[in-house]
Every structure is written in C-alpha cells, then in structure tokens.
Amino acid sequence: MGFFDQFWQLTIDGLMVGSLYAVIALGYTLVYGVLQLINFAHSEVFMLGSFGGLFAARALLPDGGVPGGFQSVYLVAVGLAVGALCGALAAFTLERVAYRPLRRRSAPRLAYLISAIGASLFAVNLAGKEFGRQNVDLPDLFHNDTVFTLFGADVSTQSLVIFAVAIAMLVGLDRLVAGTRLGQGIRAVAQDADTAVLMGVNVERIIIVTFVVGGLLAGAGGFLYAMTFNASYSMGFVPGVKAFTAAVLGGIGNVRGAMLGGLLLGLVESYGGYLFQASYKDVIAFLVLVAILMIRPSGLLGERLGRAA
C-alpha cells in the first residue's frame, strides 16, 4: 500500500501519539520557563505516574473480559487520577530532594543537571527492582470498536479517548497559565523572578506548584501512554527525549509551542516511520531535534513562557 492510502491512518496515529508528547512536553516547558533549566528527571515522573495509574486500573479491573460502558469510563478516570497523583508526588519529591538543596546553596547550573541525572538513574532502577524489568501490560479498557471512519481510516474508541483527554488537559493548562492568578504568578516568575519577588510573588511556592502541575500532566499522560503501549521501568527515556524535542520544536518555555511541537512531532514521526522503517522512529525525532537547534533554536513560536499565554 502506498503512503497516500495510509495517509489518514498515519495522521490519526501521529496526532494521538503527538498529543501525548505534548502533554509530557508541558512539564519540560513549565519548569524551563520558571527555572531556565531542563528537568532531566521529568521522564521518570512520567514513568512513575504511568505505573501508578496502570496498577490502580488493573486492581479494579473485573476478572476476565473487557469492561464496557460506564465501567470503562470509571477505570479510565481512576487511572488518570491515580496516575496524575503519583506523577505529582514524584515531581514534588524530585524538586525537594534533587533541586531545592542546590537552590538553597545557589549551586552552579551544571550541578542541577547532574543532580537530576542522578535522581533519574535512581528512580528508573528502583522502579525496575520493585516492579520487575519486563514490560507490564494494561488490558484493553474498551472494546476495540471503531467509532467511525475518517477518510477511510479507522478511529478506535481508545485513541479517541486518549486524544480527547490529552487535548482537554492541554486546553486546561493553557487556561490555567493564561487566565488564573496562579498562572499570572508563573508567568511573572518566568519573565523576571527578581521583580516578581519584589511584587510579592512567592517564588518558592511557584516553583513547587510548577513542578506539581508538570507532574500531574506527565502522570496522567503516562497512564494514557500505558493504555496504548505498555509500561516498563525504562519507558520514560524515549518519550522523554521526544517530548523535550517537542518542547524545543515549539519554543521551550512556551506553553502553546509545546502543544504545537508535540502534535507536529507525532505527525513527522508517524509519516517518517512509515516511509523509512518503524525502528528508526526514534532516530527521526533526534534528527528533528538537531535540525531545530541548528536552524531555529528558539523554536517555531519562540521562547518565553510569559509571552506565550
């Protein structure tokens, strides 16, 4: 089959995966916007959230058979909630343990990166020890029905749910940053932390909230990811690098940029994986990253959290 026959199917798959990248990318972008720092351990927040949601949903799963109707909705809701909670908890702990002591000491930048690497190494391997080192499946939560066909491409309930939830989270976060007092504080710190302090913004609190919000999104995103693929202790790395690529593609520190970047990267990867070879999908994402860094390091929509919203 040619590329054009598959075009719409690839587009739909790409958008679904891309929306997940976008959700994770927001965590990078938020932290970057506020701290001007790449949070290298964000992928582990995603991994831990994913495990949390998966285990919660699996514990409530009835024996045998695929749940249907309201039960599916209920399981997805529980998975999302627990995933988000675990992600938030992981992000909070991460900030407390690996970042805050260094901030107190006003350590050089290199120290934060290294500390995050250490935390990530710790979390990945501890998860491997506790949860085993095999892939962990989540049984289907929906009868894998095709809801409708779009230009000849099948859209399953599951991918529809994933896409819808991801988009809802993206929109919700955009509103949060653009329209609330909290968002105002985040933007203020992102633009000029010193002035924000003078204006009475509690920077310390904003930093924690930023980590927690990023963790909530990454955790919920992790559960969505586990619904289609599966979970494993080392699952964070590849989506993490791709989400970072998405964040840079859109303009790191820029909320809407992260969304745009995630969707675009999902599409590029989906088409590219079909045209070349599926196992080189990861290489494509990396090449995209290098290409943006060389051509337009400030991303498609430009940097700066403050300006974006």
Place this chain on the structure above:
Amino acid sequence: MTGPNVPGQPAPRSSTSTREGREGPGGPRRVRPSWHPAGLRSPARLRQLGVLVLLGLLAAVVTGPTGNSDHPLRAAWDSIADPRIVLFLVIAVVLWLIVALGGQLRTLAVRWTTPVREPVGAAYGRRGGPIALNLALLAVAIIAPMLFSTAAQQWMVDGVGIYALLALGLNVVVGYAGLLDLGYIAFFAIGAYTTAYFTSQTAMPWHAPFTLNPFFVFPIALLLAALAGVVLGAPTLRLRGDYLAIVTLGFGEIIHLLANNADGVTNGARGAFGVPHLSIHLLGIDYTWGIDPLPYYYLLLAIIVIVMIAFGRLERSRIGRSWAAIREDEIAAEATGVATLRLKLLAFAIGASVSGFAGVLFASKQFFNPQSFSLQASFFIVAVVIFGGMGSRLGVVVGAVVLQGLTFYLRDLVAPADRYIYFGAVIVTMMIFRPQGLVPSRRRRREIELSEAGVGAADALGAAPTGARP
C-alpha cells in the same frame, strides 16, 4: 542574623550565636543554638527527624527484596515489615541526634571549609601535587594487583582501568570546560567498532579489506572519535549549555540503537567476537597481550599515567587557563580574546578522542557487545567524575577505583542491575553535600565556593537558575 553588631540595632539575643556564627562565603551563616534539649523538639528538628526516618525507610526498600509487576507494592512492604527496619530506624535516629547535637561539630566543619584568603600559589610553576605522594600511589597501583585473585585482576582491567581512563577523558569536558556530555560512551563504542572493523575479518559482517595490528587503530579511532565529537559539538555548542547535554544523550542512544539493530553491519546484539589481542612485532620484540589480565593492567596503568601527566600539562597551560576563564566568566573571557566556542569544541573533541582510544583497548580484549555502550554506562562515568571530583585528575581515578571497587566487593550482595540505584543516589548525595567531590581540585573547589557566594560561575552553562539564593 549573626553578623557583627550594628550600632543602633539590638544586640543578638543569644550569646552563643555570635560565637558560632561565622561569615561563610555566602555571607553570615545562621547557626541554631545547640546543646539545648528543648531544641530537639523544635519543628525544624522534628522535620529533620521525619526526613531521616523517610530516608531510612527508602534505604530499607532499596536494599530489600526484588518485586514484580503482579504485586507491585509487595516488595516494598516486605522490606518495611521486616525486622531489619529496626536497624535502619536506629541509624536514622542516631544520625538525627548527631546532626541535632552536633552544632559544635558543624562550627568546626564550617571553619574547615571556609576559604582562607591564602596566596593561590603559582599554577605554572607547580608540577602536579606533592611528588612523594604521587610516587607512593603509583607504587600501590603497581604492587596491589599482584596480591589479588585473577577475577579481581580482571576487574582491575575491565572495571577500574578502562573506566578510570574514560573518566579522565570526560573530566576534560565536565571538569575543565564545564560542559555536560551524557552520550560519552558513544565515542567509546566508535573506538571499539573501529577496532573490530580494521583488525578482524570475522568479528563483524562489516570489515576492512585488510587487517591492521590494533596498535595502528589507536590513532584512527582517536581521530574518528574526535571528528564525531566536532561534528556533534559544533552546531550544539553555540547554543545554551544544557542543550549539549540532551543532544549528546540522544546521540548516545542512537549509537547504541544502531549497534544493537544493524545486524548486517555490527553483528547486532550478539556483539563482535575475535578481535585480536594487542601485540607488538617490532625490532625483534614479539609480545602479545593474552588472556592474563596483568599485562593488560600494566599497559592500562602506563596509559593512565601518561594521560594524567598530559592533561596536567594541558590544565596548567594557556589552554587550561582559558577553560577556567570560560567557566568562571564566559563574557569576560570572550572580551579578553579567548575564542570560547573553539576552546569548548577542543575540550569536547579531546574528551571524545580519549573515549575512542579507550574503546580500542576495550575491543582488543576479544569480545564486546552493545550492552557495554548503554546510556547507563555513560551515566556511570558521570557518577565517577562527580564522585571523585570534577577537574581533579587524581580524583576521577580514585572515583573509578572506589566506585568500581565497591561494585566488585558487593557483587554478590547487589544484583548488577540494581547497582545503578546506588550510583544514582551517590550522584544526588554528592551534588547536595559535596559538589567538589572526594578529592577536589583546588581551583574547582574555589570556583564552586565563589559561585555559591555569587561571584563568577563554575561551569559554562550560563547564569544560575531562578530561585537561587543570592
């Protein structure tokens, strides 16, 4: 505040505070009154106890049984519900008492670590540390392996020696230039596969039409790795410093992926077999480094000593000074005529070439597979450099000896895959409590202290992040 008395201000209430408070590099340091039993019940102290107990529980989980995904929380619960937990809790409480009652100790510690305004000493006149100490260490390094078992000797080569060499190379990037390279092992892989390509017709499906003695591959691998470093670094180094970290991370993963998947080229996950041992056939000398680990060990030792001397010269030269200038104030360095971009690239390429060089040594021990080039290996080298001391040649070698030594010593207690839990913990702990490392370089230590006091920087990544205390 415990600074000097300001006229017109009320005098500090506690007389102990003026005695204890000492001006550290970050301004007046706050020291709580100690030796006071009531102090133990203060909220801050109780929170400290809580943190230490949590850390004790975490330690119990880390050292506890291994779990699986069918019962995700069981392993953790079993570790906590085990009688061993008492031991961890006792340790936590004892630590807490030491911390809480150790105000005096802490004052002493502050006094020790506070920089004294001493003459810096002419860096150009000094050749390394005290010579006697260096010779003694060298003697230990020469004699010690003879007393070890063959397994330990093997480990001195594969585990300690190779990683010490790798750490020396990464030290140029992290310690000298203040950059972070997370895909460092990729250059090691380039060196290893280059060796397989040139020295054997059978090791990989892809090979050169001729075969070379592995010794001739050293310069080739060195140049190839340096070239790869330049190609990767040139576009990335112009950008903000942390982008280099993620691009190298991606690069490391891609090299690993290619090595693992390209069956027709690299023999894939099975790895390369039968790369010939190093051998010399020159001027009537015929010697082959065989299966016996000791000759390899001494070869490695010689190389490490040479590299240490060479990098010491580099560090004390115009180039090393320029790296220091870039770390401390990149804008001023540029304004003083230092070609910052080129020097960063140089450090990156030198680091890469050492890694490539080590790859040849590694490959010429007959067998390797892509597992040796995983990202975790890259992280491990970072851990070695951080643990030993960024910018300190002796430090990173000591780091490799200690970390790999512990790995070997605890090999029956800790599963290989679980080692990285500890390495991760080591990295974070060092960054929090002793960022200058076990055997700090003097220049680096001063930089970290000054940077924390708000003077200059200690890396080439730009200004400190938001929220840092001025």
Place this chain on the structure above:
Amino acid sequence: MSRAGSHRASARRGGAAAVPGARQPSMMENVGGDPGDLVVEARDLSLRFGGVTSLDGVSLRQRRGEILAVIGPNGAGKTSLFNCLTGAYRPQEGSVTFWPQPGQSTELLGRRPHAITRLGVARTFQNIRLFPALSALENVQIGTEVRQKYGPLSVVLGLPHARRAERDGVRRAADLLDLVGLAHRTHEQAASLPYGEQRRLEIARALGTDPRLLLLDEPAAGTNPVEKRDLAALVTRIAATGVSVLLIEHDMGLVMSLATTVAVLNFGRMIAYGSPSEVQRDPAVIEAYLGADSGTGPGPGAGGAGNRRELG
C-alpha cells in the same frame, strides 16, 4: 549574550566602506584632522531593543593616542556604545572602522568579541568581571596569551616553543602587574583583592591583550580619592605608550583633567563633542544635565561631590 544574539539576525551593515574624509555630522567637523591619524571611527550607529532605542545614529571619531571621554546621564547609551564597539551587541545600522596601524583599516561590526580583542580593542567592564578563582597573574596571563598560537599537542609534548611562549606570557603579565602596582598581589586570588585593586587588575588584563585602543567603562566608579588620582596617573601613562584610551566616566573632575576630547551622549544621541572646556560651555550639555537631575544640583552626573567641577 543571548539578548545580543537575538538581534543578530536583523543586523545589517550600513553604507559602503569608509570613505576617508566623507561628510560627517556638523558637530564633528571642528575635529578635522587627517583621517590617517584616526584609530576608530563609528558612523551612524543605531541600536534598538524591541521598541527601545538605545543608540540613535551615533557617530564618533577618535585620533590615535587621544584620551576620549564619553559622558552623559545614566541610560544615555554609553555602555551600549561600548558594547557595539567590542562586538557584544550588534547594532541594526551603522559601521565601525578600526585602524590597528595607521593606514590599515578593518570593519569591526559583525565580528565576534574575541576576534575584535585580537585585532587590538580591549575593554574593562562597568561591574568588574575578573576570573574570580584565578590568581592575579593568571588573570593577566589570559590576556597576554591571547595571540599565542601553540596548540594542545605542543603543550602535552612540552615543545620548546610552547614553553618559551608560556614564559614570555608570564613575564609580560608580571610586567603589567608591576605597571598597575599590583606586583605584591601576583599570586593572590582575584576575588580576594580589594575593590580598587580589582579595577586595576582588570585594566592590566585588558592591557595584556596588547591593545591599540583601550575601552574603560567607569574605571573610577567606587574608588576613593587617592585611588582616583592613581588611576588618572595610570591612564596617562597608558596613553603615553601609544594606546588610545576611550573611557566612560561619571566623575567630572577626572574627565576634565584627563580627557583630551569629550563626547556627550543623551537619549542615544550625541549632543556635544569637543575639548573639555568647549563641552563645559555647551548649552545643550548644560540643559541635558540640568534637565536630567534638576533640583539635585547643578553639576553633571553622579561624580564624587569633592572633585566635581561645575559646568560653566
């Protein structure tokens, strides 16, 4: 740096190459002189940050061996001008020509700061930027070794030419420390020096690069009267060795006693140019200063009260 970088894309060269003797803005004409003895000439520099105009068509000429002072109220664009000359900022319009030797001209705009320094333009910073953990000697060595060519291989092998260059760099650095009166601090950590000595160390480091043009950004800021006098003597000595000095200074006493020529900036434009006494009488200057801080005192700027000379 990043801020400068974001404007790089929009930078463009103004006009064709310098035509010596081309018509200059009227206030420059009284300078006259043969273009052959110029050391630097900036033409129509315009620098904008977003909507804020920092420099608005500033032109400046400096003769070889001259001490030219740039004065003006805070925010007038003095440091921006320095940053344009040294490559830290790239102005949207204009050009900067530099003559390392008489009759040998180079365009400075579009070059990176380190390249400009190697051509012979050195600078100091308003807020001192030393390499804090290096010794005084090492700080100056960074400067004296800038044009040395030997590479890493010669260092590692300890080749004779590298050793010779190294010794040469140390000797010149030591001489410069002597010149600025810091010989007794040679091996001390830069960050541990008192403020005034840090200023002088920064000048020594800049001189280490063997400049033809030395840019000093408020060298007297924060120094006491004795240090100021020493500084004036030092600057005179430097100028006597054939180095042209371009300085930004708020201390009018220092400017009037030291400078051979004074340029006055206000709101990114040059409002006066001439000898110290001419500038002192210039009504535009008086208005700029009185308008800027009317009520706080008649004298220009934030000079030390004791040695401030009031404008006629």
